[in-house]
Amino acid sequence: MTKREHADQVPEIRRVREEDMPLAVRLADSVFRDYDPDKKSFAKSHPLLFAPGLCQSFAAFIDGRPVSFVGLVPSIVRIGSARIHCCSIGGVCTHPDYRGRGYAGLILQRVMDHIDRAGASLLLVSGNRTLYQRANCFEFGSFRNYTLDCEQSAQLMAQNLATGITIREADAADWFGLRNAAATRLNAFEQSLWDLALLIEAEPAGSPMKQHHKVLAAERDGAIRGFAVIGVPYANAAVVPRAFEWAGEAPLVACLFAEALQRYNMSELTVPVAWHEAQLSDLLARAGIRSAEGNNVGTIHIVRPERLIEQLQPYFQQISTEAAGNLRIEASEDGTTRVHVKGGAANLDAQALVALMFDKEPEIDLDEDVLCSLCSLFPIPFPYTGGLNYV
Numbered sequence: 001m002t003k004r005e006h007a008d009q010v011p012e013i014r015r016v017r018e019e020d021m022p023l024a025v026r027l028a029d030s031v032f033r034d035y036d037p038d039k040k041s042f043a044k045s046h047p048l049l050f051a052p053g054l055c056q057s058f059a060a061f062i063d064g065r066p067v068s069f070v071g072l073v074p075s076i077v078r079i080g081s082a083r084i085h086c087c088s089i090g091g092v093c094t095h096p097d098y099r100g101r102g103y104a105g106l107i108l109q110r111v112m113d114h115i116d117r118a119g120a121s122l123l124l125v126s127g128n129r130t131l132y133q134r135a136n137c138f139e140f141g142s143f144r145n146y147t148l149d150c151e152q153s154a155q156l157m158a159q160n161l162a163t164g165i166t167i168r169e170a171d172a173a174d175w176f177g178l179r180n181a182a183a184t185r186l187n188a189f190e191q192s193l194w195d196l197a198l199l200i201e202a203e204p205a206g207s208p209m210k211q212h213h214k215v216l217a218a219e220r221d222g223a224i225r226g227f228a229v230i231g232v233p234y235a236n237a238a239v240v241p242r243a244f245e246w247a248g249e250a251p252l253v254a255c256l257f258a259e260a261l262q263r264y265n266m267s268e269l270t271v272p273v274a275w276h277e278a279q280l281s282d283l284l285a286r287a288g289i290r291s292a293e294g295n296n297v298g299t300i301h302i303v304r305p306e307r308l309i310e311q312l313q314p315y316f317q318q319i320s321t322e323a324a325g326n327l328r329i330e331a332s333e334d335g336t337t338r339v340h341v342k343g344g345a346a347n348l349d350a351q352a353l354v355a356l357m358f359d360k361e362p363e364i365d366l367d368e369d370v371l372c373s374l375c376s377l378f379p380i381p382f383p384y385t386g387g388l389n390y391v
Contacts, residue, residue: 011060011067011103013110021050024059024066031093038210038234042091045207046391047198048073049091056087058111060094060103068094068103070111073391074120076190079380082315083190084308087115090126090391104131112303121308123301124385132299136335136350141296141382142275142360146284147240149268153258156287160251162220167259170215170227177224178217182247187276187381189389199388200229205244205297210237213244216259218252226252229388230260230269243271245387250279254287272297275360276381297386300354305329305337308357316377323376343369358382 016024021043028042028049043050049057049071056074059066071091077084089111094104108131115123125137148156161167170178179193191199203213211231218226226248233239241264246253261269272294273281285291302308309316309329316324328340336347339356346366348356355362358379366374 009062011062011106013058013060013103013106015055015114016050016057016059016066016069017055018052020059020061020066021052024057024069025050027059027066027069027095028071028091028093030095032091032208038237040203040207042071045202046071046073046091046204047202049391056114057091058107058114060098060107062098067098068107070104070107071391072111072115074115074118075389077122077188077383078185078190079187079312079382080315080318082312084122084311085118085120086122086124087111087118087120088124088126088385088389088391092127092131105134108132108135116303119307120303121311123303124298124391125301126298126391128299132301135301137299137301138351138354139295140300140354140358141385142358142379143272143294143296143384144275144281144291145294146271146273146281146289146291147268148257148261148271148284148289150261152287152289153261153269156254156284156289157258159287160283161255162251164220165225165252165255166219167255168217168219170217170224174217174224177219178215178227181217181224181227185247185383187274188247188383189387191388196388204388205386205390206231206242209239209242210234211239211242214260214264216256216263218248218256225249226256228253228256228260230257230264232260232264232266241266241269243269244390245384250277250283253280254283272384272386274381274384275379296358296382296384297390300358302350302353302357305331305353312380315380320376323373326373327377339370339374341370341373343367343373346370 025043033039056072058070060068073088075086077086125132175193214230214232216228217224229245231242306329326342330338337353339346352364
């Protein structure tokens with residue numbers, strides 16, 4: 001078939017059904033994996049994109065065959081006592097014969113309608129290309145990317161490893177302990193024991209970066225007090241090892257990073273630490289570990305500001321009952337949002353609203369009284385999006 005004939009075809013845009021999954025996997029692999037056989041199939045690295053029963057991904061179909069695909073996975077993000085309904089998209093691809101037709105944009109609009117109807121308040125996107133920028137997806141979050149080397153790791157271990165602590169690789173008898181440690185995090189993607197096992201094995205962020213997951217656990221008095229999921233590069237892969245996920249007492253987590261360098265014979269390790277992980281950040285900084293400012297992974301879109309604020313209310317009540325009671329959000333048809341607080345109100349465009357909600361020092365122009373009131377509730381301590389729940 002000629003390119004002209006392809007252009008004349010009108011696709012059917014709908015959710016990917018269970019019987020469509022093998023063809024959807026084949027399309028994603030042909031775009032992202034076939035050129036590099038060292039990488040896992042998308043069906044293994046991102047099983048929830050193609051999970052029977054869940055079936056949240058969308059595609060454009062021609063003659064019953066998917067030619068453009070947008071993977072979609074729902075999740076719950078815990079912020080203190082609040083539970084935020086999120087959706088994540090990834091694996092976005094179009095067959096070479098059908099590119100330039102706007103199919104991905106059409107699918108993305110259908111995805112937006114679907115997640116709104118589902119009650120999501122946030123959309124997380126793994127990329128930042130123009131397709132997402134046009135849909136008001138913006139970079140977000142304040143992080144510091146620490147890079148440990150061998151000398152610094154020894155100092156970190158000496159400063160933080162207490163007596164009675166054993167560091168070892170996690171094994172098949174540790175799932176209850178790992179889940180208990182994960183549950184201590186105040187801000188994280190909700191993960192059941194099964195989720196942890198599935199995602200550690202899948203390596204959703206590690207596989208695209210040619211890194212295997214290794215899980216180190218810190219044990220005291222027979223209980224796991226912390227763990228870290230470390231990306232160890234494939235043989236001959238020229239990539240910097242990365243910490244993907246961790247939980248537990250900050251001094252022990254710091255020691256797990258130090259141990260990973262020595263145990264896996266790595267020259268350096270990158271650790272992305274969010275602004276709200278102040279104790280861990282302080283421990284790494286005191287050890288003289290170099291760092292650079294950065295953002296969370298990918299971009300974010302606020303589906304409905306009013307819905308997000310409603311879902312965040314339990315967290316706001318923990319922070320300040322008075323400030324929570326004075327906060328009111330009104331979204332306008334022109335895409336701006338009016339934020340009311342004690343001291344006044346302000347109109348914010350979509351990008352400024354994201355900056356207010358997620359950035360430690362947002363670059364937005366606001367009245368001083370309004371900004372002061374907002375700073376008592378924002379930014380939201382959002383978890384790292386490049387870890388086990390990366391899509």
